[in-house]
Amino acid sequence: MRRTPQLSALVVVCLVAIAACSNGGGGGGSNLALVQKGSLTACTSGSHEPFAFPKAGGGLQGFDIDLLDQLAKGLKLKLVTTDMPFEGIWRKPGDKACDVAAAAITITDQRKQEANFTQSYLPADQSLLVRKADQTAYSSIDELDGKTIAVQAGSAAENLAKARAPKRAVIKPYANVADMLPALQGKQVDAIMQDQPTSAYEVKKDSSAVAIAATFKTNDVMAMAVARDAQPIANALNTQLDTLKRDGAYDRTYETWFGKPSG
Numbered sequence: 001m002r003r004t005p006q007l008s009a010l011v012v013v014c015l016v017a018i019a020a021c022s023n024g025g026g027g028g029g030s031n032l033a034l035v036q037k038g039s040l041t042a043c044t045s046g047s048h049e050p051f052a053f054p055k056a057g058g059g060l061q062g063f064d065i066d067l068l069d070q071l072a073k074g075l076k077l078k079l080v081t082t083d084m085p086f087e088g089i090w091r092k093p094g095d096k097a098c099d100v101a102a103a104a105i106t107i108t109d110q111r112k113q114e115a116n117f118t119q120s121y122l123p124a125d126q127s128l129l130v131r132k133a134d135q136t137a138y139s140s141i142d143e144l145d146g147k148t149i150a151v152q153a154g155s156a157a158e159n160l161a162k163a164r165a166p167k168r169a170v171i172k173p174y175a176n177v178a179d180m181l182p183a184l185q186g187k188q189v190d191a192i193m194q195d196q197p198t199s200a201y202e203v204k205k206d207s208s209a210v211a212i213a214a215t216f217k218t219n220d221v222m223a224m225a226v227a228r229d230a231q232p233i234a235n236a237l238n239t240q241l242d243t244l245k246r247d248g249a250y251d252r253t254y255e256t257w258f259g260k261p262s263g
Contacts, residue, residue, distance in 0.1 A: 029075030032233055034099050039080045040072040043098035046083040047178040048152075050201045050257045051104040063257040064102040067121065067241075070249060074240040085175055087154035090115040090225035099233055101225040104195060106156040108220075116228050118237045120221035121250075126160050127199040128214040129192040131184060135211040138191055144169050147190035150180040156220055161193040164216070185209065195222075197258055204259055 035041045044052040046060045055061040060081055072079035082098055089101045091114050106124050107117050128149075130138045138144055145166035151158040153173035161171050172189055174180050181202060183189045191213065192199070199212050226233045244250040254261070 045086040115225040
């Protein structure tokens, strides 16, 4: 029997639709292999303001939390967050503890061997945050010889501090990011090495107390981690991230936490 052009076209459309669903590129998340059906389960570290931190009345708030919530809604899923320490959090989707990890995670070559990543969603050059009164005295990392530098344990900032700090500088890792700023204000440490967005947020909150003494152009970027065998989930998240960037929702979320981008 001869196939009509209309029938052939219909078959092609159906096949394209099936392929889109199979690779996770569609708008819904019902076809994805998720830890919990109907939910996007996210591992995050709820002590890293402004990315994820406690809010009054319970739960978490922050830039990563707002993005995750919008991604889940775009996929027609409920967002469930799991709070845990940062170190090794990018491996948790591979352990089936969650579908995605979002915790201001910087992509590194080592981490790419342990997880799959979405497209980047934030530049993550590093910075040196100091007390406002010390801004002139510590205008570069070389001037911190014999001083103490706080870093988040297991972070890209810790690696950079170890590589760039003067020989007699003390690198002090903190498991809980929320403890670093009080340590700086209490003069238990002399500086904080951390990603530039976090430092910019701290200056935005109180420019009379802290200042960015130096920045380090590392070309690092932040992304969300999924299991190495979960490319459909990465595809689905990337599709939603593209939508947020295209319709302006990403920019509005960014401005909420960091203010208008410079330049």
